[in-house]
Amino acid sequence: MIRALALVAAVAGAGSAEAFECVHIPDVADAFLRAQASEFQFVPVYGQLSYGEVAPGVVKYDEGSFPPASTLYEARMVGVALGPDGFDVPFDAPFTLEVQCFLEHCGYMGEDIPVLTFLRAEDGVYSASVSICPVFTFHSPSPEELAIVVECQRGGTCEPDPDR
Template sequence: MIRAAVLALGCALGGPALALSCLPPDVAETYRRAAEAEETYIVAQGRLTFDPARLPSTDMIPQQKPAHTLIPARLTGQALTKSGFDQAFDRAITLDVQCFGPWCASAVPGTEYLGFLERRDGGYVLTVDPCGGMGHPDPTPAMLDKALECLQGGSCMRTRR
């Protein structure tokens, strides 16, 4: 009886372990990535709206998933200037939802986002991936302050969690 239980446990655990390991998302790190990129970025925070039925699903069944799912979206809030999040921002954007193998990013419509938006072809794109990407949902005042501090040339180091 014990041998059967051990054998069953061994079979259950004997397959390959699949896990995605990501560093916790950090506003300072995201800011530095955007600042060092060849592409042009703006920083905005606000409510993200889109059709959630267009999100790719996450499951461990091997299948062909697109690396990028482009979803029409809207971000309504404020863009960051040297004096803070004080410029009205209400625009149609593209939400670029990326998958890494079986893991896909997710987003929830109506959620507040701090987004680092890439300017592409006259519009803006917010890229999210399973490790966070260029968007931070439900930003805290400290996260917004860190983005402003980075823009103003202050300390732009990873914040401790």
């Protein structure tokens, strides 16, 4: 609750995108543990995504208006999913991406860069949600970050970075 209030206060007092700052920036171990503790099933996937006909950021709004709080986009993720031996399970599937916004600030999942994301899986259908302070999406993850997720999967050391 305190974090949520700090976020609202930070954004409400911000006059520009440069003034916005996330209160908590999760790391890959934190994301893995949150996904594992969730009532939902998540699949960690490393790869690239592509969008359907309309990509986030393409829709323009009148000056002075804000984007909707949530918008759904059709996307496809191609890469490798996390298996028992690491990121080695071929993955190519469509998913629904929910982009969440707060005032004029919106989440983002890049199309032209490698992404590690934890896709929610339900009855063979995948989805993801990204906000201005994403929890389950990491752009251009380092080899070390991918190795941490593999280590978490294997039951090894899986501790979030306390400095983030």
